[in-house]
Amino acid sequence: MSPAEAPILEAIEISKSYGTRLALDNVSLALRPGEIAGLLGPNGAGKTTTLSILATLLRPDSGRILINGKPPKTNGHGLGRMLGLVPQSLALYPTLSAAQNVWHFARMQGLSRDDGTECCKRVLEEVGLSVRADDPMDAFSGGMKRLLNLACGIVHRPPVLLLDEPTVGVDLQSREQILMRIRRYADAGAAIIYSTHYMEEAERICDRVLLIDRGKLIAEGNLEKVISLGGGRPRIELTYRGQLPKGRFGSLAGVREIGAAGIEGKATLEMNSLAQVAEVLYGLRGLDVNVIDFNLHSPNLSDAFIALTGHTLRDQVL
Amino acid sequence: MLRAIWLTVQNEARLLVKDPIVLFMLLFAPVVIITVAGYSLGSLYGGAANSFRLPVINLDHGKLADGIIQALRQERAVTLEMLDDPGEARRLVSQRDRTPIAMVIPAGTSTAVAAGRQPRLILFVDPVRRVEVNALELRIDELCRRVTDQARATAQVRIEASGKDLREKIKRLSAEIASEQSEIRSQIARTQTALEISIRTQIAAAIKQVSDATEATIKTRERQAWADVQQQLSQRQAILLKIQNYLTQLQSSHRAFEDWLAKLKTMAGSHASDIPPPPSFPRPISETELAELAKPVTAPKLDPTLPATASVAAFSIKIPKGPELRDGNLIGDLEPFQAPQALTLPGDLGFVEQPAVVGEAVTVNAFDQYVPGFGVTFLLIGMMLGIALTLFDERDWGTLKRLQVSGAPLTGLLLGKLFARFIVGVVQMVLLFAVGWALFGITLGRNPIALIIPTVGISFAAAALGLVVASISRAHDSVMPLGVTISMAMAAIGGCWWPLDFEPGWMRELARWMPTTWTMQAFNDLMIRSQPPSAALWPFAATVGIGMIFLGAGLIRFVSLDD
Structure with a gap:
């Protein structure tokens, strides 16, 4: 081309x-x-x-x-x-x-x-x-x-x-x-x-x-x-054992808890960049969070799509 | 445009070949419906397509009853079932779906007919199955008429034979009488002649006798009269002689006076003129005349012969004739008896159907109506499937849009589809006619090729109607209800299922605006009425005209919807 x-x-x-x-x-x-x-x-x-x-x-x-x-x-x-x-x-x-x-x-x-x-x-x-x-x-x-x-x-x-x-x-x-x-x-x-x-x-x-x-x-x-x-940032989705008090992740620098807060054993943290992953996992260990599994997610077109068009169901609008 | 039309036609052909349901609808379904309708409703056209079971109770056992039963046995549409009990026949009729009608031939029917009375058959009928009852009654009525006609014809033959025999006898008698008359006439003539001769002879003798006596008497009397005349004449002749002498003396005295006078005058001299003239004497009769008086009288001579009398032969003796004998031609006298009205039975007023057009059939094969009628019906339905429904299919499939992206004009695609279905419609009708001819023996008219004229017209109009339905239907599912309703209504009103005459006036007026009406008119004209191909031209023009209106409206509406 x-x-x-x-x-x-x-x-x-x-x-x-x-x-x-x-x-x-x-x-x-x-x-x-x-x-x-x-x-x-x-x-x-x-x-x-x-x-x-x-x-x-x-x-x-x-x-x-x-x-x-x-x-x-x-x-x-x-x-x-x-x-x-x-x-x-x-x-x-x-x-x-x-x-x-x-x-x-x-x-x-x-x-x-x-x-x-x-x-x-x-x-x-x-x-x-x-x-x-x-x-x-x-x-x-x-x-x-x-x-x-x-x-x-x-x-x-x-x-x-x-x-x-x-x-x-x-x-x-x-x-x-x-x-x-x-x-x-x-x-x-x-x-x-x-x-x-x-x-x-x-x-x-x-x-x-x-x-x-x-x-x-x-x-x-x-x-x-x-x-x-779309303004998207990398995210880490955590699966952990036990229950954590609200705001437990607030002490981690450069990280913001988003998504379905309160779900037992699940959390999503938004980072400034993927380079923070190791730092975040280390910090969680310091907070006595027993992480079982985690997923990393880079911002993509879907994120941009949702960000730019919103979450409203269009079929219902129509 | 032409390329789009042609490629669409090709594609429609491929789609059609791959669609067995449509092929079924186009060919098999019409044939099935035509078969059912033709055999079920054939009686509407006077046919006898159905087969009926007919119970018969023969209480008569006469010749006439046998004749009726024999005739019924020969009816293809009737299956005869002989029963003995009228009650059983009633039960068969009253039980649903057994038989629509049962017939009783009452006792004495044959005798009554032979005696000139009018006996009646008894028919038990199921009023619900009125159409079948009517059809059977028509057949039975015709059979009765046929049997009665046969009996009448037999009687007529006998009467004619008797009449012929009677005429022969009369002829013979007439000849004998004529011979007798001739003989009598000869005898009379001979008698008359003899009588005439006898009378003539007798009269002649009598006349001769009278004539002789008369002649003798006349002669005697003549002689006596003449003698008497002679005597009287002699006396008168003597006196005349004396007169003659006197007159002679008078003449002498006259002359003497004349002399005396002359002397006197001479003596008188100058006085002679004074002497008056003497009286004149009449002029004396001449001597000759006087001499005649002296002649003796001559007796007249009478013809002693008698006047000639007509001969006896000249007499015409008219003997008055006796009353004239009539001719002995009895046949002539009996002619009035030979006149048909005198020697034939009274006729039976009926009718004979004649075709209004020479060569036209009087009876109609019901399939002549139903093959084109249901052919047109399924043509219309086929167009609903082939055009209206497939246009919606193509919309739903997206092929129509995709083809439009290819640059093909929508009008070209529509016309291509219409043209393809038009060809299919023509082929469908041609095949139906071929099947109708092969299976049902339909009439193809004077010129079978001419059937293509209305076929082309209705195929075009139906294709255009399919486009109209496609353009006014709101959804795929509404095509068939709407299309079939329109098709059925057009077919029914247009006379595809029954004769147009069955419909009320306002419906027939409405029918004039339906292409089906004109098409059926053309098919009826060509097939049943045996009209020439030109008879289909005006209906064709009307059909195409209506089709053009459909086409214009459909194209405008469909293209505007697409926009």
Whole structure:
């Protein structure tokens, strides 16, 4: 990826309302070839609306979309070749075979008969489904369906790929396969927007994170930047024997007790840095705390996500 | 757009092949329903698709009863069950699901019919099974009429044979009478001639006798009269002679006076003029004339011959004729008796159904109605499944959105789906007609190819209707209730399940706005009424027109929902 490259996909100050509810509020973003941008946000934050607008399925109330520097309409029939969408739900024909599904979307996305045949064969091999190419999709496992869903979105090798939670409900092996394919696809030069609720996935494959909440882009940047925006600190989670009086950890320097205080035999201590771990464990021994087990936790994207979006359940709000 | 349509058509074909339920709905289900409806409701069209058990109690045992039973045995739709007890027949009818009707042939039926009376069969009926009862009653009524007609025809034959025999006898008699008449006429003629000759001879003799006597008398009297005239004339002739002498003397005296006078005048000299003229004497009769008086009278000569009398032969003796004998043509006199009304039994007023169009069938195979009718019904339902439901499926699956991202216009995707289902609809109807022809012997009309006209029209309209239903349904689950309700209503009102004439006027008015109505009209015209293909053109135009309205409304509504 070369950050200096011109964006292949741009959203400029887009807004969208559903009735009186503002779903997107003046959001701008840009995506360059070879880049994977994680689109994160709680439920109802506006991720799907953003993806729909980027995929040209929805028209924004204001703002505009540029694909390759041009409005989508000016791309005409070539728009299908430019964009690939892998929706969260399986956008496949259940009764058709894997090959027939891929073939149909390949043809619809502008490939010729010959190219379609070749691309179908290639993409099914890439996602590991070539041996089941003639089996109907509804006979596949969840992971295979997800792989097929991905295959249909990338069969025509679009330079812009929009992925909406492509790993929901799949087993670990399938998830690994999917993430590996996505990474490889980006490395091959595609610009990818990856919408997910799995923060660890975003941390693993995304070059950049777009954190959206209540229709606003509240954080944007690389992982370190967004994590730091969350303001998180390293933590040590302790399991000990017996009962301790309240405030027993207050004598430890540079440490603050957080979390579920009062739970018998459990405590979480926030530190200024991981370098304090040895010092803290030594101090606990001095306080006659019989530690059985402990876990260390560095600040991550989930922390930043919670810190930036809060703990409120959005589904209830909605 | 065209690429999207074509690729969608291909994909729809793949989806259809992979969907056995839809294939079942498209082909197998219609055939099942058509079979059930055709055999169950065939009697509505005068057919006899059902088979009924018919208990019969024959108390008559006459020829007529045998004829009725024999005819019933030949009815394919009737399974005859002969019983002896009317009570048993009543029980069979009153027990549910046993038989809708039982028949009793009362004793004396055959005799009564033969005697010209009108006996009645007794039918025990189950009022709940009125449709079956009506169908069976129609069959029995027809059989009775047939048997009665047969009896009447037999009687008529006998009457005609008797009449023929009678005519032969009359003819023979007539010939004999004619011969007798001829002989009598000859005898009369001969008698008349002889009589005439005899009279003529007698008259001639009498005339001759009278004539001779008359002639002799006349001659005698003539002679006597003439002698008397001669005598009188002789006396008068003597006197005339004396007058003649006097007149001669008078003439001499006249001349003497003339001489005297002349002498006197001469002697008078100058006084002669004073002498008055003497009176004039009449001019005397000439000597010749006087001489005539002196001639003797000649007696007139009479023709002694008698005037010629007509010969006896010239007489026309008219002998008055006796009363004229009539001709001996009894056949002519009996002609009025040979007239059919005189020699035939009174006819039975009935009717014969004639096709209004030459070549059209009078009886209708119920499947001619039900194959297209239920074909259209399942076509509509198929469109609900194939278009409305699968559009929701594609929405739910997300494939529709995904295809839109590919750049394919939504209108193109919709038209592709509609076109694919339109083709499926046409194929479905063609296959149903083929099955209907092969299994149920339906009529395909003058030109079977013409059936494609209404098929194309309704397939188009139904496909467009499927889009409308997809666009107005609020959710996947509401498609079938809404779609099936609309389909069923359109099929029912449009005359797919029963003839349109069964419906009240306001419903028939409403039906004019349904594509099903026009389609069924076209199918009926082509199949049952044997109309030419041109008869289907106007219904086709109406169907397509309604389909265009559906299409426009569906596209606008669906695309606006997507926006």
